[in-house]
Amino acid sequence: MASRLSLISIPNLPTPARTFPKHPQQIPLFSLPPHSFHVNPSFNSRTISSSNGGSSPALHAVQEEVTTSSDSTSDSKTAPSSSSKVVLVIGGTGGVGQLVVASLLNRNIKARLLLRDPEKATTLFGEQDEEKLQVFKGDTRNADDLDPSIFEGVTHVICCTGTTAFPSKRWEGDNTPERVDWEGVRNLVSVLPSSLQRVVLVSSVGVTKFNELPWSIMNLFGVLKYKKMGEDILRNSGLSFTIIRPGRLTDGPYTSYDLNTLLKATAGQRRAVLIGQGDKLVGEVSRLVVAEACIQALDIECTEGKTFEVNSVEGEGPGSDQQKWRELFKAAQAQ
Numbered sequence: 001m002a003s004r005l006s007l008i009s010i011p012n013l014p015t016p017a018r019t020f021p022k023h024p025q026q027i028p029l030f031s032l033p034p035h036s037f038h039v040n041p042s043f044n045s046r047t048i049s050s051s052n053g054g055s056s057p058a059l060h061a062v063q064e065e066v067t068t069s070s071d072s073t074s075d076s077k078t079a080p081s082s083s084s085k086v087v088l089v090i091g092g093t094g095g096v097g098q099l100v101v102a103s104l105l106n107r108n109i110k111a112r113l114l115l116r117d118p119e120k121a122t123t124l125f126g127e128q129d130e131e132k133l134q135v136f137k138g139d140t141r142n143a144d145d146l147d148p149s150i151f152e153g154v155t156h157v158i159c160c161t162g163t164t165a166f167p168s169k170r171w172e173g174d175n176t177p178e179r180v181d182w183e184g185v186r187n188l189v190s191v192l193p194s195s196l197q198r199v200v201l202v203s204s205v206g207v208t209k210f211n212e213l214p215w216s217i218m219n220l221f222g223v224l225k226y227k228k229m230g231e232d233i234l235r236n237s238g239l240s241f242t243i244i245r246p247g248r249l250t251d252g253p254y255t256s257y258d259l260n261t262l263l264k265a266t267a268g269q270r271r272a273v274l275i276g277q278g279d280k281l282v283g284e285v286s287r288l289v290v291a292e293a294c295i296q297a298l299d300i301e302c303t304e305g306k307t308f309e310v311n312s313v314e315g316e317g318p319g320s321d322q323q324k325w326r327e328l329f330k331a332a333q334a335q
């Protein structure tokens, strides 16, 4: 049986306008008091850590998900260690992103994060071996932050950046949909190496209908239009890609500005997965399901070069069973 998830909260940190260094800084997670970090001159990197010993809410949520999906086979419950993969996650502090990172850590897949505020990694993921989790500081809006060294050794990318659809505190410093969903994605796509095995971009349902009601309301400040532009640049990049378009996101962490989402969210029940193509699917989807769809897409060949809408409804789902996800993605293409 699916179990309820404990809600995960992201600290409500302000996003002040700030200047970032021209060259990226790699931040390994080591042992220091929470929220403290220092310059390590010998490695030209900053070292941070927290006292929560790795038992972060996001990790806990993902472990809950894996251990309570009764319809997964025992083999697939604990995905095999993929030491050859190095997955760069952009937006890894966000609602979907932190579940992606936690899930990678849980599977022993090496993760690399590009974060505007690397301290958040410590809060969310606790103490992690540098072999498992590397953190770079950067803002996708600033092309100069996307130094090629960030991508060295990376085999796969999952981009789940975003901001609010409507003006909010999270737009501070000009972090608007135009800057994040369009310029940020464009900057990223333009520097990603062609050797990557897969780039997964989290977009949204409705991006092809931003001029039509009710989508035009959501698009009042351009979020759907800019997400579509971000999709298109990836689609035309020559990179091996998969685009995941979630419906309205549910389940913690409740980072959405949309109060309706907060009120409607039910934790941990929406595990049955619906996948569509052609931007016809309308509904809601658990962030856990979106995170799992992104990770599954990395390895499922038939998702390459494809765009999928993803919803979830109450009921048992595929959990982390790759075969079940493959069937779902295949069935969507057969419709």
Ligand SMILES: NC(=O)c1ccc[n+]([C@@H]2O[C@H](COP(=O)([O-])OP(=O)(O)OC[C@H]3O[C@@H](n4cnc5c(N)ncnc54)[C@H](OP(=O)(O)O)[C@@H]3O)[C@@H](O)[C@H]2O)c1
Pocket: 015, 090, 091, 092, 093, 094, 095, 096, 097, 114, 115, 116, 117, 120, 138, 139, 140, 141, 160, 161, 162, 163, 164, 175, 180, 184, 202, 203, 204, 205, 246, 247, 248, 249, 250, 255, 256, 261, 287
């Ligand atoms: N909410 C919905 O119902 C809904 C529906 C469909 C699709 N989506 C899309 O689904 C995706 C995931 O949504 P979510 O609610 O889980 O995301 P979220 O919590 O809003 O997280 C967004 C992430 O993007 C990062 N980010 C924002 N601006 C950035 C920048 N300039 N440079 C680097 N990173 C930046 C944030 O980092 P910081 O920690 O630095 O802020 C955060 O990690 C988003 O693309 C969202 O638009 C959402």
